[in-house]
Amino acid sequence: AxxxxxxxxxxxxxxxxxxxxxxxxxxxxxxxxxxxxxxxxxxxxxxxxxxxxxxxxxxxxxSFAWVNASAKTDNKAYFLLNWAGLQAHERLAEELGNDAWLHRVGNMEWVSPDSLPVLSARVDYASTMGYDAQLVPAATLNAELNLPLPLDPDYPVAWFPREAWVDxxxxxxxxxxxxxxxxxxxxxxxxxxxxxxxxxxxxxxxxxxxxxxxxxxxxxxxxxxxxxxxxxxxxxxPLRPEPGLLLSLAVDSMELPCIVHTPEINLRPDGEGRLLLHHQSVDRTLGDELDLAPDAPPCRELRERAQRLFPALVAATSLRAAIGIRPIPxxxxxxxxxxxxxxxxxxxxxxxxxxxxxxxxxxxxxxxxxxxxxxxxxxxxxxxx
Ligand SMILES: Cc1cc2nc3c(=O)[nH]c(=O)nc-3n(C[C@H](O)[C@H](O)[C@H](O)COP(=O)(O)OP(=O)(O)OC[C@H]3O[C@@H](n4cnc5c(N)ncnc54)[C@H](O)[C@@H]3O)c2cc1C
Structure with missing residues (x-):
């Protein structure tokens, strides 16, 4: 050839x-x-x-499978590549004539008070680059999304409306x-x-x-x-592989309208009646075991953190734990x-x-x-x- x-x-x-x-x-x-x-x-x-x-x-x-560039604002070339990544998903959905796999629900993020300057700088950087990003009072987002977040009404929350998760x-x-x-x-x-x-x-x-x-x-x-x-x-x-734990929950009692990142727990919808939980601080506690039962201690930790945020999750059932290895150069x-x-x-x-x-x-x-x-x-x- x-x-x-x-x-x-x-x-x-x-x-x-x-x-x-x-x-x-x-x-x-x-x-x-x-x-x-x-x-x-x-x-x-x-x-x-x-x-x-x-x-x-x-x-x-x-994978948590969150499509974003907002977590990559500390390197311009990497930010631009990820932003192109988000746009490529949108194009792919059009090309395939099928977007059932691309859940364009938006992503909200809040951080502890001492990390607010960093979050604010990320939002500023992203929006200066033309990426949809804003800081809004918690009350505004709560009202729009009907999501009872345990935050002061004026507490600043970042909102990235174009971000998505992929099935x-x-x-x-x-x-x-x-x-x-x-x-x-x-x-x-x-x-x-x-x-x-x-x-x-x-x-x-x-x-x-x-x-x-x-x-x-x-x-x-x-x-x-x-x-x-x-x-x-x-x-x-040279790779530096990092394990990450995901816990899938069955939930009838609440619907999550968007992806949620908080200092303790990250959550996203995972199809009808399901939520997916993850947090990098729990990943850091994982050992070599790659098969965890959904009630293993790190999974319980994720659940407890999610329940502290949304008490309705007490009625949820833990379905499946999965550990993925991040392929990181x-x-x-x-x-x-x-x-x-x-x-x-x-x-x-x-x-x-x-x-x-x-x-x-x-x-x-x-x-x-x-x-x-x-x-x-x-x-x-x-x-x-
Ligand atoms: C907990 C966690 C959360 C994450 N969250 C996000 C997120 O929110 N957003 C995001 O963008 N990314 C996220 N990632 C990262 C993302 O999931 C990975 O970067 C991505 O899945 C890598 O895809 P891949 O095709 O390179 O690797 P893989 O999906 O691992 O595919 C590689 C394939 O190669 C096959 N293979 C290996 N060796 C051989 C061989 N010798 N012969 C034939 N086949 C072989 C393997 O079986 C495997 O199927 C996350 C990862 C983890 C673990």
Whole structure:
């Protein structure tokens, strides 16, 4: 196959030749599926290999899945990428003609009095950049959302009306169907154990059953296992994986109208009659155990905190606890693009991968086929490791 990126002529030729570019993507989390979707839309031939039995059963299936840029205001390039991420979700919903997976409910956040200057600076920064963000008195938000928050009426609360949460299993299902309709292949229970090379060029991958698949490009979208895939091409990819706990509750007695971030507990709706709880301070207490019962001490801690905020939750039932491992490159920022000195080997590893999935899919899909690096990705290249 003649790789498209050797072609510098017009887009018609690019389109015709795209059909001959075969890309193997390792990992069917939201990142791998988003790249596969973007590539099949551009007529590339794509095979996604997933070692688990189903797609989105790794970190993507154990995520708070809040789409935002408001928590990323301390780095302009990262803020802009995440903002583009939010907009890419909105575009994707239109493209798919289906937005059942994208819950555009908005996000509210309040902090302790000593953290107010930081929250206020974040809101100022975001709104100066044109992002929908405001500080409003608690009473105004309580009245608008019919949410009885235990705060002084004048206490400032941040409100980000365009932020959303994603039903990841549903989106993964829709993407999987669409990728296959566009001619792509998704193979589950297929673990990659080697990447083959000829000189400095990637030629394919080998599965654990010794089957070899040829590829013009291989994408490492293996989430928290990405460093193992990188080792297959002799590359050190430093990750600092962090576990995070989510507790799902069944609740008849109350409906949450939006995502809620507080100093003690974060909550969001999780489909009809369900809420999802998370807090980073509880994550820091987790040990090595990755399977927790819904009544294990860290889960009880989440529940008690949520009940202190919303006493009606005393009647809720704890349904399921899930621990996900955040795939975080060592400096905390995404690692996206072709790795140095290895033609055809690309990486796409990031925290905030739910926010960033569709935008990274789009930008990396384009880069794989055209070899052009989008300016949004320039600060996040693999060559910094
Ligand atoms: C508690 C928690 C809360 C979070 N909250 C948010 C949030 O609010 N907003 C947000 O944007 N992000 C959030 N994140 C982060 C986000 O969930 C992740 O960044 C994202 O899911 C990463 O997706 P991924 O596709 O890279 O990884 P994964 O979903 O883990 O997918 C990687 C896949 O690769 C497969 N794989 C690995 N090795 C191989 C191999 N050798 N062969 C074949 N397949 C292989 C794995 O089985 C896995 O399915 C959160 C994460 C956690 C844990």
């Amino acid at each position: 003649c790789p498209t990126w050797q072609n510098t002529k017009g887009s018609q030729i690019l389109r015709r030749r795209n059909a001959t570019v075969h890309v193997v993507i390792i990992g069917a989390g939201l990142i791998g599926l988003s790249i596969a979707y973007a590539l099949t839309r551009r007529n590339a031939s794509v095979t996604v290999l997933e070692r688990r039995k189903t797609a989105a059963a790794g970190t993507s299936g154990a 990841v299993p549903l989106l993964a299902q829709i993407l999987t169907t669409t990728i296959v309709q566009h001619g792509g292949t998704i193979r589950t229970a297929s673990q990659v154990n080697a990447i083959t090379q000829q000189g400095s060029r990637v030629t394919g991958v080998t599965l654990t059953d010794d089957q070899w698949l040829a590829a013009d490009a291989v994408v490492n979208a293996a989430g928290p296992d990405a460093h193992r895939i990188a080792q297959m091409v002799g590359r050190q990819l 060592a400096d905390g920022y995404p690692c996206v693009g072709q790795a140095p000195e290895l033609d055809g080997y690309f990486e796409a590893i990031t925290h905030s991968g739910i926010t960033l999935g569709p935008v990274l899919g789009d930008l990396l899909g384009e880069e794989i086929l055209s070899r052009r690096v989008d300016p949004l990705l320039a600060p996040f290249r693999p060559n910094r490791f």
